Amino acid sequence: MLTKNNSIVLSKLKYRDHDLIVKCYTEQRGLVSYMLRGVLKSKKGLSKTVYYQALSQLQIEENYKPNQSLHFIKEVKFSYIYKSLHTNIYKSSIVLFLSEILSNVLKEEEKNEDLFHFISAALQYLDNEDQFSNFHLLFLLKLTRYLGFQPENVNTNDPYFNLESGIFEGINHGIYSVSGENLTLLKRLLGTNFDTLNTVKINGKQRQEFLNMLLHYFELHLGNFKNPKSLQVLNEVFH
16 A cells, blocks of 8 residues: 655665665654665666665655565655755764664654654754754753653752662662763753753763763663764764
8 A cells, every 4th residue: 555654764774786675763653664676776776865864854655564574665755855964074973873873762663753753853953053062962861751761850959860760869879870060961951942952061071971871871771772883973073
Protein backbone atom coordinates (compact mmCIF):
# COMPACT_ATOMS: atom_id res chain seq x y z
CA MET A 1 0.00 0.00 0.00
CA LEU A 2 1.36 3.43 -0.97
CA THR A 3 1.24 6.01 1.80
CA LYS A 4 2.93 9.34 2.57
CA ASN A 5 5.06 9.71 5.66
CA ASN A 6 7.18 12.60 6.97
CA SER A 7 10.62 11.30 7.92
CA ILE A 8 13.93 12.33 9.46
CA VAL A 9 16.99 10.46 8.22
CA LEU A 10 19.03 8.87 11.00
CA SER A 11 21.60 6.84 9.08
CA LYS A 12 22.41 5.13 5.81
CA LEU A 13 24.39 1.99 5.13
CA LYS A 14 25.76 0.66 1.84
CA TYR A 15 24.36 -2.77 1.06
CA ARG A 16 26.00 -4.98 -1.57
CA ASP A 17 27.47 -2.98 -4.45
CA HIS A 18 24.75 -0.53 -5.44
CA ASP A 19 22.07 -0.47 -2.72
CA LEU A 20 21.53 1.63 0.40
CA ILE A 21 19.60 0.87 3.57
CA VAL A 22 18.31 4.11 5.07
CA LYS A 23 17.02 4.25 8.64
CA CYS A 24 14.47 7.00 9.33
CA TYR A 25 12.40 8.21 12.23
CA THR A 26 8.94 8.79 10.80
CA GLU A 27 5.88 10.73 11.92
CA GLN A 28 3.43 7.90 11.37
CA ARG A 29 5.35 4.74 12.24
CA GLY A 30 8.35 5.59 14.37
CA LEU A 31 11.52 3.84 13.27
CA VAL A 32 11.42 2.53 9.68
CA SER A 33 14.20 1.14 7.45
CA TYR A 34 14.05 1.56 3.69
CA MET A 35 15.87 -0.31 0.94
CA LEU A 36 17.03 1.83 -1.98
CA ARG A 37 17.85 -0.58 -4.75
CA GLY A 38 20.47 0.40 -7.33
CA VAL A 39 20.74 3.94 -6.07
CA LEU A 40 24.57 3.86 -6.28
CA LYS A 41 24.63 2.35 -9.75
CA SER A 42 24.01 5.39 -11.97
CA LYS A 43 24.55 9.14 -11.89
CA LYS A 44 20.80 9.61 -11.74
CA GLY A 45 20.61 7.32 -8.74
CA LEU A 46 23.60 8.95 -7.05
CA SER A 47 21.94 12.36 -7.36
CA LYS A 48 19.11 11.03 -5.19
CA THR A 49 21.47 10.31 -2.30
CA VAL A 50 21.46 14.05 -1.47
CA TYR A 51 18.06 13.42 0.12
CA TYR A 52 19.54 10.97 2.60
CA GLN A 53 22.07 13.12 4.41
CA ALA A 54 22.00 12.83 8.18
CA LEU A 55 18.89 14.37 9.75
CA SER A 56 17.39 15.48 6.43
CA GLN A 57 13.66 16.09 6.70
CA LEU A 58 11.72 14.34 3.96
CA GLN A 59 8.26 13.59 2.74
CA ILE A 60 8.29 10.02 1.49
CA GLU A 61 5.77 8.14 -0.58
CA GLU A 62 6.43 4.65 0.63
CA ASN A 63 5.43 1.12 -0.15
CA TYR A 64 4.95 -0.04 3.41
CA LYS A 65 4.11 -3.65 4.16
CA PRO A 66 3.48 -4.65 7.77
CA ASN A 67 5.68 -7.42 9.20
CA GLN A 68 8.54 -6.63 6.80
CA SER A 69 11.84 -5.33 8.11
CA LEU A 70 12.66 -3.31 4.98
CA HIS A 71 10.32 -1.08 3.02
CA PHE A 72 10.56 0.76 -0.28
CA ILE A 73 10.34 4.38 -1.37
CA LYS A 74 8.49 5.34 -4.53
CA GLU A 75 8.88 9.13 -4.36
CA VAL A 76 10.81 11.48 -2.09
CA LYS A 77 11.09 15.22 -1.62
CA PHE A 78 12.34 17.54 1.09
CA SER A 79 9.69 18.58 3.60
CA TYR A 80 12.13 21.22 4.89
CA ILE A 81 15.24 22.43 3.06
CA TYR A 82 18.12 23.29 5.37
CA LYS A 83 20.00 26.51 4.74
CA SER A 84 23.13 25.77 6.79
CA LEU A 85 22.86 22.47 8.66
CA HIS A 86 24.94 20.49 6.16
CA THR A 87 27.25 23.30 4.99
CA ASN A 88 28.33 24.93 8.25
CA ILE A 89 31.15 22.80 9.66
CA TYR A 90 30.14 23.50 13.26
CA LYS A 91 26.49 22.64 12.68
CA SER A 92 27.39 19.57 10.62
CA SER A 93 29.46 18.25 13.55
CA ILE A 94 26.37 18.59 15.76
CA VAL A 95 24.29 16.83 13.07
CA LEU A 96 26.74 13.94 12.93
CA PHE A 97 26.73 13.63 16.72
CA LEU A 98 22.96 13.84 17.16
CA SER A 99 22.20 11.47 14.28
CA GLU A 100 24.41 8.90 15.96
CA ILE A 101 22.70 9.47 19.32
CA LEU A 102 19.23 9.21 17.80
CA SER A 103 20.15 6.07 15.87
CA ASN A 104 21.27 4.58 19.16
CA VAL A 105 18.27 5.49 21.32
CA LEU A 106 15.26 5.40 18.97
CA LYS A 107 14.12 1.79 18.75
CA GLU A 108 10.32 1.84 18.71
CA GLU A 109 8.48 0.97 15.52
CA GLU A 110 5.36 2.84 16.56
CA LYS A 111 4.02 6.37 16.18
CA ASN A 112 5.18 9.10 18.54
CA GLU A 113 4.18 12.34 16.88
CA ASP A 114 5.27 14.51 19.82
CA LEU A 115 8.81 13.16 19.64
CA PHE A 116 8.91 13.49 15.85
CA HIS A 117 7.74 17.11 16.01
CA PHE A 118 10.24 17.93 18.77
CA ILE A 119 13.16 16.64 16.69
CA SER A 120 11.91 18.35 13.53
CA ALA A 121 11.34 21.74 15.18
CA ALA A 122 14.66 21.62 17.09
CA LEU A 123 16.61 20.96 13.88
CA GLN A 124 14.86 23.83 12.12
CA TYR A 125 15.79 26.08 15.04
CA LEU A 126 19.43 25.01 14.75
CA ASP A 127 19.37 25.61 10.99
CA ASN A 128 18.32 29.23 11.49
CA GLU A 129 20.34 30.08 14.60
CA ASP A 130 23.70 31.88 14.65
CA GLN A 131 24.57 31.13 18.29
CA PHE A 132 24.31 27.40 18.85
CA SER A 133 27.35 26.11 20.75
CA ASN A 134 25.10 24.80 23.57
CA PHE A 135 22.35 23.45 21.32
CA HIS A 136 23.31 19.78 21.66
CA LEU A 137 23.26 20.04 25.46
CA LEU A 138 19.69 21.34 25.59
CA PHE A 139 18.58 18.95 22.85
CA LEU A 140 19.80 15.91 24.80
CA LEU A 141 18.30 17.19 28.03
CA LYS A 142 14.90 17.76 26.40
CA LEU A 143 15.12 14.40 24.61
CA THR A 144 15.10 12.64 28.00
CA ARG A 145 11.46 13.64 28.41
CA TYR A 146 10.44 11.57 25.39
CA LEU A 147 12.66 8.65 26.37
CA GLY A 148 11.15 8.41 29.85
CA PHE A 149 13.89 9.64 32.18
CA GLN A 150 13.58 13.42 32.28
CA PRO A 151 15.16 14.89 35.44
CA GLU A 152 12.47 15.50 38.02
CA ASN A 153 12.00 19.28 37.98
CA VAL A 154 11.17 19.61 41.68
CA ASN A 155 13.33 20.28 44.75
CA THR A 156 15.73 22.14 42.48
CA ASN A 157 17.08 24.07 45.46
CA ASP A 158 18.66 20.87 46.78
CA PRO A 159 22.47 20.76 46.52
CA TYR A 160 22.77 17.46 44.61
CA PHE A 161 21.28 15.73 41.58
CA ASN A 162 21.26 11.93 41.55
CA LEU A 163 22.04 10.61 38.06
CA GLU A 164 20.75 7.14 38.90
CA SER A 165 17.35 8.19 40.27
CA GLY A 166 16.95 11.37 38.22
CA ILE A 167 15.94 13.51 41.19
CA PHE A 168 17.40 16.40 43.20
CA GLU A 169 18.44 15.51 46.73
CA GLY A 170 19.74 17.06 49.89
CA ILE A 171 22.32 14.33 50.52
CA ASN A 172 25.42 13.26 48.58
CA HIS A 173 24.96 9.63 47.50
CA GLY A 174 28.45 9.13 46.12
CA ILE A 175 29.43 8.51 42.51
CA TYR A 176 25.97 9.29 41.09
CA SER A 177 25.57 12.63 42.89
CA VAL A 178 26.20 15.76 40.82
CA SER A 179 27.13 19.11 42.35
CA GLY A 180 29.14 22.20 41.49
CA GLU A 181 29.14 23.67 37.99
CA ASN A 182 27.34 20.71 36.41
CA LEU A 183 24.50 21.05 38.92
CA THR A 184 24.23 24.81 38.33
CA LEU A 185 24.10 24.35 34.58
CA LEU A 186 21.57 21.52 34.84
CA LYS A 187 19.23 23.70 36.88
CA ARG A 188 19.69 26.55 34.41
CA LEU A 189 18.99 24.45 31.32
CA LEU A 190 15.95 22.77 32.87
CA GLY A 191 14.33 26.21 32.86
CA THR A 192 15.50 27.15 29.37
CA ASN A 193 13.93 26.83 25.93
CA PHE A 194 15.73 26.98 22.61
CA ASP A 195 14.65 30.57 21.98
CA THR A 196 16.46 31.73 25.14
CA LEU A 197 19.41 29.35 24.94
CA ASN A 198 21.80 32.06 23.78
CA THR A 199 21.50 33.66 27.23
CA VAL A 200 23.34 30.66 28.74
CA LYS A 201 27.07 31.43 28.69
CA ILE A 202 29.55 28.64 29.47
CA ASN A 203 33.11 27.95 28.43
CA GLY A 204 34.46 24.98 26.49
CA LYS A 205 35.63 23.05 29.55
CA GLN A 206 32.25 23.41 31.27
CA ARG A 207 30.47 22.39 28.08
CA GLN A 208 32.54 19.24 27.71
CA GLU A 209 32.13 18.23 31.36
CA PHE A 210 28.37 18.77 31.23
CA LEU A 211 28.09 16.77 28.02
CA ASN A 212 30.04 13.90 29.60
CA MET A 213 27.63 13.98 32.55
CA LEU A 214 24.61 13.90 30.20
CA LEU A 215 26.01 10.93 28.29
CA HIS A 216 26.61 9.11 31.57
CA TYR A 217 22.98 9.87 32.49
CA PHE A 218 21.84 8.31 29.20
CA GLU A 219 24.06 5.30 29.82
CA LEU A 220 22.53 4.73 33.26
CA HIS A 221 18.95 4.84 31.97
CA LEU A 222 19.20 3.15 28.56
CA GLY A 223 20.34 -0.39 28.01
CA ASN A 224 23.18 -0.85 25.52
CA PHE A 225 23.77 2.90 25.15
CA LYS A 226 27.19 3.65 23.71
CA ASN A 227 29.03 6.94 23.49
CA PRO A 228 28.94 8.04 19.84
CA LYS A 229 32.11 7.76 17.81
CA SER A 230 31.55 11.34 16.64
CA LEU A 231 31.98 12.64 20.21
CA GLN A 232 35.68 13.26 19.64
CA VAL A 233 34.97 15.37 16.56
CA LEU A 234 32.34 17.38 18.43
CA ASN A 235 34.73 17.99 21.31
CA GLU A 236 37.44 19.18 18.96
CA VAL A 237 35.08 21.62 17.27
CA PHE A 238 33.35 23.08 20.35
CA HIS A 239 35.78 22.60 23.21
